[in-house]
Amino acid sequence: MGREDDLRDGVRVTLGRRFRILYGAGPLHLLALLASFALAGAAVVGWFERPRDVVSVLIWLAAAIGLHDLILMPLYSLLDRIAFSRLSAGLDRRREAHSGPVNATPFLRIPAVLSGLLLIVFFPVISGLGARTELAASGIAERAYLVRWLALVGVLFAGSGAAYAISVARVRHAYRSTTTPDTSGDLGPDDG
Amino acid sequence: MRLSFLHPDRPPPGPFRPEFWRSPLRNSRLTAVLGLVLLIGLPVVIVTGLLSNDAYQPGLGGNALGRHFGPLDFYLFGWPTHPAWLYALTQGLHVSVGLALFPIVLAKLWSVIPRLFEWPPVRNVAHALERLSLALLVGGALFEFVTGILNVQYWYAFPFSFLQAHYYGAWVFTGAFLAHVVLKLPTMWTALRTRREVLSPMSAQSGEGSGIEAAALASPAPAPPTMSRRALLGMVGGGSALLGLQGAAQSIGGPLRSVALLLPRGRDRPGPLGFPVNKTWAAAGIAPQQVGAEWQLELSGARRVSLARAQLLSLPQHSYDLPIACVEGWSTTQRWSGVRLQDLAAVAGVHGPATVTTTSLEHGTYGHATLGHEQVSDPRSLLALRVNGVELSRDHGYPARVISPAVPGVHCTKWVAKMTFGTVSA
Numbered sequence: 001m002g003r004e005d006d007l008r009d010g011v012r013v014t015l016g017r018r019f020r021i022l023y024g025a026g027p028l029h030l031l032a033l034l035a036s037f038a039l040a041g042a043a044v045v046g047w048f049e050r051p052r053d054v055v056s057v058l059i060w061l062a063a064a065i066g067l068h069d070l071i072l073m074p075l076y077s078l079l080d081r082i083a084f085s086r087l088s089a090g091l092d093r094r095r096e097a098h099s100g101p102v103n104a105t106p107f108l109r110i111p112a113v114l115s116g117l118l119l120i121v122f123f124p125v126i127s128g129l130g131a132r133t134e135l136a137a138s139g140i141a142e143r144a145y146l147v148r149w150l151a152l153v154g155v156l157f158a159g160s161g162a163a164y165a166i167s168v169a170r171v172r173h174a175y176r177s178t179t180t181p182d183t184s185g186d187l188g189p190d191d192g
Numbered sequence: 193m194r195l196s197f198l199h200p201d202r203p204p205p206g207p208f209r210p211e212f213w214r215s216p217l218r219n220s221r222l223t224a225v226l227g228l229v230l231l232i233g234l235p236v237v238i239v240t241g242l243l244s245n246d247a248y249q250p251g252l253g254g255n256a257l258g259r260h261f262g263p264l265d266f267y268l269f270g271w272p273t274h275p276a277w278l279y280a281l282t283q284g285l286h287v288s289v290g291l292a293l294f295p296i297v298l299a300k301l302w303s304v305i306p307r308l309f310e311w312p313p314v315r316n317v318a319h320a321l322e323r324l325s326l327a328l329l330v331g332g333a334l335f336e337f338v339t340g341i342l343n344v345q346y347w348y349a350f351p352f353s354f355l356q357a358h359y360y361g362a363w364v365f366t367g368a369f370l371a372h373v374v375l376k377l378p379t380m381w382t383a384l385r386t387r388r389e390v391l392s393p394m395s396a397q398s399g400e401g402s403g404i405e406a407a408a409l410a411s412p413a414p415a416p417p418t419m420s421r422r423a424l425l426g427m428v429g430g431g432s433a434l435l436g437l438q439g440a441a442q443s444i445g446g447p448l449r450s451v452a453l454l455l456p457r458g459r460d461r462p463g464p465l466g467f468p469v470n471k472t473w474a475a476a477g478i479a480p481q482q483v484g485a486e487w488q489l490e491l492s493g494a495r496r497v498s499l500a501r502a503q504l505l506s507l508p509q510h511s512y513d514l515p516i517a518c519v520e521g522w523s524t525t526q527r528w529s530g531v532r533l534q535d536l537a538a539v540a541g542v543h544g545p546a547t548v549t550t551t552s553l554e555h556g557t558y559g560h561a562t563l564g565h566e567q568v569s570d571p572r573s574l575l576a577l578r579v580n581g582v583e584l585s586r587d588h589g590y591p592a593r594v595i596s597p598a599v600p601g602v603h604c605t606k607w608v609a610k611m612t613f614g615t616v617s618a
Contacts, residue, residue, distance in 0.1 A: 042263045064335050138470075139472040139474070151453075152453065
């Protein structure tokens with residue numbers, strides 16, 4: 001009785017192990033992926049009602065990955081490096097020389113990145129690409145999106161500047177109120 | 193059979209080498225935090241998207257717009273009319289949460305980009321299938337976000353039907369998303385529970401098993417930090433808030449509408465007729481004489497009846513505050529007055545539960561729409577003749593338009609020419 005159970009267990013273990021060796025992961029892994037492929041397949045069946053759409057959709061799907069992963073991401077990483085690698089080194093040196101209390105880089109990078117994000121997301125309205133359809137749809141001929149975006153950029157940088165001034169003032173205040181002046185060092189946490 | 197150039201210890205130069213990736217901010221904890229936000233937020237976008245499909249009631253009349261009923265073209269229930277702001281809410285959430293999640297998707301992709309170049313590119317069958325599924329996940333997500341974001345800005349840059357592409361694309365994405373959640377939930381959980389010091393690059397090794405994998409995203413040769421991980425998350429959250437607010441402002445409307453600076457619906461014009469429209473009179477291409485004195489509403493059901501505008505005005509008039517809620521995520525609530533659809537059904541000789549197919553003078557995608565018996569039997573569903581105490585303007589659908597609680601804006605047909613009531617065996 002007990003021996004038979006062991007044997008059955010033994011068989012199961014070997015089968016499971018064999019599956020893992022052949023496939024590379026457990027059966028749940030395969031099931032989850034097959035289910036997702038089945039759903040994608042069902043979607044494509046629906047799509048074939050418009051056969052002319054299928055090819056262009058596939059091109060857009062592949063292009064979305066390629067444009068983002070191989071062009072957009074390297075481009076913004078490069079822009080960030082050009083803008084901030086020297087700048088933040090310079091800022092760090094200045095900060096050390098003047099015992100500046102706050103890391104200034106995020107206060108420049110954050111508004112810059114957010115401005116870029118708004119530009120990418122709202123590129124069609126900012127550049128007027130949707131203007132004709134928009135006029136037909138809403139009856140409003142809107143030309144001021146570029147100006148509005150620039151105003152937002154201004155607000156973001158101004159807000160960031162104000163936040164920087166406040167945090168510098170705060171740290172200076174805290175620094176002055178401490179009795180032992182020798183606790184300088186790293187007041188602006190760099191990594192958290 | 194081992195190909196030596198595929199050996200994990202001999203990756204080609206460039207991004208295939210782990211030390212190429214220098215950012216000290218990348219680690220699996222960051223990825224897990226972003227993943228957790230998406231795990232909560234994306235289901236909201238997916239479910240509200242499916243609900244929007246339901247709200248269009250594709251099972252009725254020509255509402256499916258050429259989409260046949262394939263395996264995924266289901267429709268769960270008749271769309272309710274209570275509360276009146278239901279579609280304004282679900283679609284406002286769809287667009288606003290979608291916009292708000294876009295920066296998080298971008299940050300998540302940035303956090304895992306070294307994985308795109310992992311070496312060897314394929315370890316075994318499981319790994320190959322998982323990477324294929326990831327292509328559907330990333331491609332599907334970007335496809336859905338990009339087509340959605342372009343659509344709310346009226347730039348139809350794509351050579352395919354938005355409706356079908358966004359709907360079927362959503363299924364491809366949803367399938368890959370669910371599989372990803374099943375496979376990665378333990379990894380996310382481990383990373384969220386792992387203390388920071390354990391995630392140092394020293395413990396990073398390529399390999400399976402969630403414990404080891406939890407450390408694998410950290411750079412083995414990190415550059416000195418120029419900003420904190422907290423600042424990075426703050427930046428992503430800030431971008432999320434900025435975009436989400438654009439969507440929320442045009443959905444909530446009122447004084448908040450002017451905050452939607454970069455979306456086409458960020459403005460009301462003054463006066464009782466100044467609220468936004470989805471299609472102008474000029475764009476509808478209707479000849480002015482078609483809406484002149486000889487305009488008549490053609491009703492059909494058990495009998496055919498034609499009514500002039502004066503006759504419609506002599507029927508009992510009712511007023512309700514109802515929203516126009518567009519699939520693009522904007523909505524606006526106004527006070528509409530006109531004849532109840534119920535009363536018009538009775539004029540056409542149809543009593544009891546009925547559907548109505550409304551045909552517009554305008555020829556186009558939404559030149560006709562069918563409402564279900566839930567809508568027709570709701571006393572607030574009107575053929576509106578006036579709005580905010582004045583006659584409808586041509587842009588708002590003069591001589592008459594449909595308005596019904598909680599239905600998508602394009603089903604509130606403007607410039608109505610004909611209404612066909614059908615009985616429902618309920």
